[in-house]
Amino acid sequence: MFVEGERVENRRQAELASYAVLDTSAEAEFDDIVKVASDACGMPVSLISLLDGDRQWFKAETGFGQTETPLSQSICAYTVQQDDVFEIEDLTRDARTSNNALVTGGPQVRFYAGAPLRTPDGVALGALCVLDTKPNKLTPSQAFVLRTLAHQVVTTLELRRSLRLRKESDRRNKAILESAVDYAIVSMDLDGMVTSWSPGAERILGWSEFEMCGKPAHVFFTDEDIASGIPQREMASTLLQGRETDERWHRRKDGSLFWANGEMVPLRDEDGRHEGFLKILRDRTEQRNAAAKEQADAAFMREVLSSSADCIKVLDPDARLTFMNEGGLAVMEAEDFNQVQGSDWTGLWQGQARVDAREAFWAAMAGGTGHFQGPAETLKGTLKWWDVQVTPIRGMDGRPDRLLVVSRDVTAQRVSEQRIAESEKRWRGLFEGMQEGFFSGEIIRDVKGSAIDCRLVEINPAFAAQSGLPADTVGRTIREAIPDIPDWLIETYARVVDTGIPEVFDIVVPELRRAFEVRAYREAGQRFAAMFIDVSERKQAEARRAALAELGDRLRNTSDRAEIARVAAEILGRTLGLSHAGYGDVDQDNETIVIGEGWTAPGIPSIGGVHGFRDYGTYIESLKNGHAVIIDDVTDDPRTASDADALAALHVRSLLNLPLMEHGRFVALLYALKDVPYAWKPEEISFANNFADRTRAALARIDAEERQRTLNLELSHRMKNMLAMVQSIATQTMRTATDLDAAKEVLAGRLIALSKSHDLLLGGEMGAAPIKTLIEGALQTHADNQNRFVLDGPTFTVGAKAAMSLSLMLHELATNAAKYGALSTANGQVSINWRLRDVDGEPHCALRWSEAGGPAVAPPTRTGFGSRLIGRGLAGNFGGEVDLSYPRDGVVCTIDAPLAGLQAEDAPRTAH
Numbered sequence: 001m002f003v004e005g006e007r008v009e010n011r012r013q014a015e016l017a018s019y020a021v022l023d024t025s026a027e028a029e030f031d032d033i034v035k036v037a038s039d040a041c042g043m044p045v046s047l048i049s050l051l052d053g054d055r056q057w058f059k060a061e062t063g064f065g066q067t068e069t070p071l072s073q074s075i076c077a078y079t080v081q082q083d084d085v086f087e088i089e090d091l092t093r094d095a096r097t098s099n100n101a102l103v104t105g106g107p108q109v110r111f112y113a114g115a116p117l118r119t120p121d122g123v124a125l126g127a128l129c130v131l132d133t134k135p136n137k138l139t140p141s142q143a144f145v146l147r148t149l150a151h152q153v154v155t156t157l158e159l160r161r162s163l164r165l166r167k168e169s170d171r172r173n174k175a176i177l178e179s180a181v182d183y184a185i186v187s188m189d190l191d192g193m194v195t196s197w198s199p200g201a202e203r204i205l206g207w208s209e210f211e212m213c214g215k216p217a218h219v220f221f222t223d224e225d226i227a228s229g230i231p232q233r234e235m236a237s238t239l240l241q242g243r244e245t246d247e248r249w250h251r252r253k254d255g256s257l258f259w260a261n262g263e264m265v266p267l268r269d270e271d272g273r274h275e276g277f278l279k280i281l282r283d284r285t286e287q288r289n290a291a292a293k294e295q296a297d298a299a300f301m302r303e304v305l306s307s308s309a310d311c312i313k314v315l316d317p318d319a320r321l322t323f324m325n326e327g328g329l330a331v332m333e334a335e336d337f338n339q340v341q342g343s344d345w346t347g348l349w350q351g352q353a354r355v356d357a358r359e360a361f362w363a364a365m366a367g368g369t370g371h372f373q374g375p376a377e378t379l380k381g382t383l384k385w386w387d388v389q390v391t392p393i394r395g396m397d398g399r400p401d402r403l404l405v406v407s408r409d410v411t412a413q414r415v416s417e418q419r420i421a422e423s424e425k426r427w428r429g430l431f432e433g434m435q436e437g438f439f440s441g442e443i444i445r446d447v448k449g450s451a452i453d454c455r456l457v458e459i460n461p462a463f464a465a466q467s468g469l470p471a472d473t474v475g476r477t478i479r480e481a482i483p484d485i486p487d488w489l490i491e492t493y494a495r496v497v498d499t500g501i502p503e504v505f506d507i508v509v510p511e512l513r514r515a516f517e518v519r520a521y522r523e524a525g526q527r528f529a530a531m532f533i534d535v536s537e538r539k540q541a542e543a544r545r546a547a548l549a550e551l552g553d554r555l556r557n558t559s560d561r562a563e564i565a566r567v568a569a570e571i572l573g574r575t576l577g578l579s580h581a582g583y584g585d586v587d588q589d590n591e592t593i594v595i596g597e598g599w600t601a602p603g604i605p606s607i608g609g610v611h612g613f614r615d616y617g618t619y620i621e622s623l624k625n626g627h628a629v630i631i632d633d634v635t636d637d638p639r640t641a642s643d644a645d646a647l648a649a650l651h652v653r654s655l656l657n658l659p660l661m662e663h664g665r666f667v668a669l670l671y672a673l674k675d676v677p678y679a680w681k682p683e684e685i686s687f688a689n690n691f692a693d694r695t696r697a698a699l700a701r702i703d704a705e706e707r708q709r710t711l712n713l714e715l716s717h718r719m720k721n722m723l724a725m726v727q728s729i730a731t732q733t734m735r736t737a738t739d740l741d742a743a744k745e746v747l748a749g750r751l752i753a754l755s756k757s758h759d760l761l762l763g764g765e766m767g768a769a770p771i772k773t774l775i776e777g778a779l780q781t782h783a784d785n786q787n788r789f790v791l792d793g794p795t796f797t798v799g800a801k802a803a804m805s806l807s808l809m810l811h812e813l814a815t816n817a818a819k820y821g822a823l824s825t826a827n828g829q830v831s832i833n834w835r836l837r838d839v840d841g842e843p844h845c846a847l848r849w850s851e852a853g854g855p856a857v858a859p860p861t862r863t864g865f866g867s868r869l870i871g872r873g874l875a876g877n878f879g880g881e882v883d884l885s886y887p888r889d890g891v892v893c894t895i896d897a898p899l900a901g902l903q904a905e906d907a908p909r910t911a912h
Helices: 001-021 028-041 140-179 199-205 223-227 230-241 284-307 326-331 354-366 413-432 461-467 487-499 536-555 561-576 620-624 641-649 682-736 740-763 771-782 798-822 865-878 901-902
Strands: 043-052 055-062 068-070 085-090 110-120 124-132 183-188 194-197 244-251 257-268 274-283 310-315 323-325 370-377 383-394 400-409 436-447 451-459 503-509 515-523 527-534 578-586 590-595 609-610 628-632 654-662 666-675 789-792 829-839 842-852 882-883 892-898
Touching: 001 124, 001 140, 028 043, 028 055, 028 124, 028 140, 043 110, 110 140, 124 140, 183 199, 199 274, 199 536, 223 230, 230 244, 230 257, 257 284, 257 829, 274 436, 326 451, 354 383, 354 400, 400 413, 413 628, 436 487, 451 487, 461 527, 487 503, 487 515, 487 527, 503 771, 515 536, 527 620, 536 561, 536 682, 536 789, 561 578, 561 666, 561 682, 609 842, 620 654, 620 666, 654 682, 771 798, 771 829, 798 829, 798 842, 798 865, 798 892, 798 901, 842 901, 892 901
Parallel strands: 789 829
Antiparallel strands: 043 055, 043 124, 055 068, 085 110, 110 124, 183 194, 183 274, 244 257, 257 274, 310 323, 310 400, 370 383, 383 400, 436 451, 436 527, 503 515, 515 527, 578 590, 578 666, 590 609, 628 654, 654 666, 829 842, 842 892, 882 892
């Protein structure tokens, strides 16, 4: 009985430990339960009691004022032995509780009711109980509430444990994924696009996660497999069969091939629907090569065995040969078994080997095992070394009646030993040639056993190069070699030796601008070994990803152009370790750049202001053509060597210039400069390009918002003009109409034409069209008779954007003429003629609008919105210039523009 009680208690202790609840702080969900139990049962005291060895500890209590009591005072100890609510109406009258200290003194409890807290596995952890200072009794509904709340306590504990285990599992899974650098683990969506890319994938395949996310995963298949549709078949088979494995050649980022075994499984969402794939690759090139070698070795060994590498014989009790295998015959160089049958086996040996053979024979005959090595000649006199094992073959009575002799030709083994020595030499060469740094050391402790230093036992050249330590550092201590080494590093190595648990951690060496992942593990005694893997590229990739995220966050709600340029420059400079970074506006014609508030590293003067590109090299034409200029060392590059001093004055030794183009023109530049020679990496150039695109997108957003405000002002102006147009059309129609019905018909037609023109203006787009057709369409609303407009000029096509702007200008001129000029009278007329001419080798178009027959014209006393729109806004969309004059006879407007601007499909805008 005692043993059974101890077993129950041990099981309870184990369950409580798994919940990790003992001696934890108060939690609202448990406090609420005891309050509900107290209120529902009408009792002043309620407890969640957990039995822990020689005490009962309260996870929650109300009305009691204590967190634990000795187990000797526990009434809940009786409850855990029950399957349902346990109740004592008067504790003073129950023999089990009448002498309890809680009853006789202290709170003087008189009533107790408790529900056991039983886990799903049937282990009673304690009880949820209620107490009263007077005799009492639970109603059935109160007992139900107490029982229900006890279930709730256990459910809450289960949820806490599940959540804790889930978090721990997630942490372990993440750690496993990040440490599984020997495996490429890739997740994809159902279209085969990469959604995640493990560090192992980056190490094995060469592409970073930043480069691969959102890209098709088939890039690491060979061209032949892609052409054969292998990636698609693999995904289809995975969905069909639930798993797909393969072994084939794959391709790395640098184009090299490697042999890998892969496994693909489908990923499912919470509802069990397929949502993607998980692909796991492991580089098995070395193993494949080793397997091929192993197969060759096996074939060789079979050939050796068939050539009697082992000679198997059976001897009778007189040591005479009764059997020899074919391999044995061959290795003994016998024609057939008759040559040796019945021969004295011990007589085949000479000298000491014969003595050893006889001792081995008698040892086996005595029931033991005989073993020796020695030389012997074949029947043709060939001397070989043999390893001989003699064992008894027992008869029915259990005594040896024959002997089995296995003679192995160890001549090849002796050769193999030499090969092993050579292999060890080759391994040493491999160790010396490893790219990863490696060293082994021995912990040095003080008299108290604390680790104070470690002695370097062995280092390879890669570690010497990484740390800057010479190879003769072996034998010295780390503190002697690196006096300022941090204490935590030696403590970590000591912990690995003490616990035997390998540890993986990172070390950043600012002086080398490198980061290393260190993998330390224990060897014999106080020895440990550590491998240093350069993870600088990975850390830099993480920094670049964080920089892009930061850029997006900081630019999202910024509407100030200067602030956008300043933020982008600061993040770019800080991330790439630059001396200068920034975003400047470019005057392509003058070949200058205006740098505002760029970013400059501490201690280096700013380079703000206007700079001429040709003052710093001969690469301006590349920028004009939209090509990035990347120079690792300005003193060596032919484009900048002659101007290296001018660049040095700006603290520039290497540069990365990314041109930003608009409509084929070089309008802005993102520059990244370093004050030391530097080989720009492809991923850094890609990062800078991405940075430039995002910065330009933010600036484009501001431009779009500004254009929208202008469009809103223009729309307001159009609505006012529209009302004036309606009035003018009505006046002209009624003045020339012969009767009311005719006036109604003409007026309706003109208002419909006006509506179509208004739709054109508000639509914002017009296709390319011949210029005469464009002009006629823009003036159709005002053509109330065939003599209103006189058009004359050569035929050519106007591009979409210029067509819209020119239509708006003609509409504005016609509107003003209808309100104040020639179109406001019955006999007024407008002449529109255009001519093509050559200006400095570039064709230009000059279009002239002139009015006649209207009221006398006087220059306006102020410039209205429409006039400003004509003179400054619309003409700029196709690079034109406008001259608007007011002779007394009628308004004259001249528009002069490059023909290329008029014919462009997307008119150039000036850089802001």
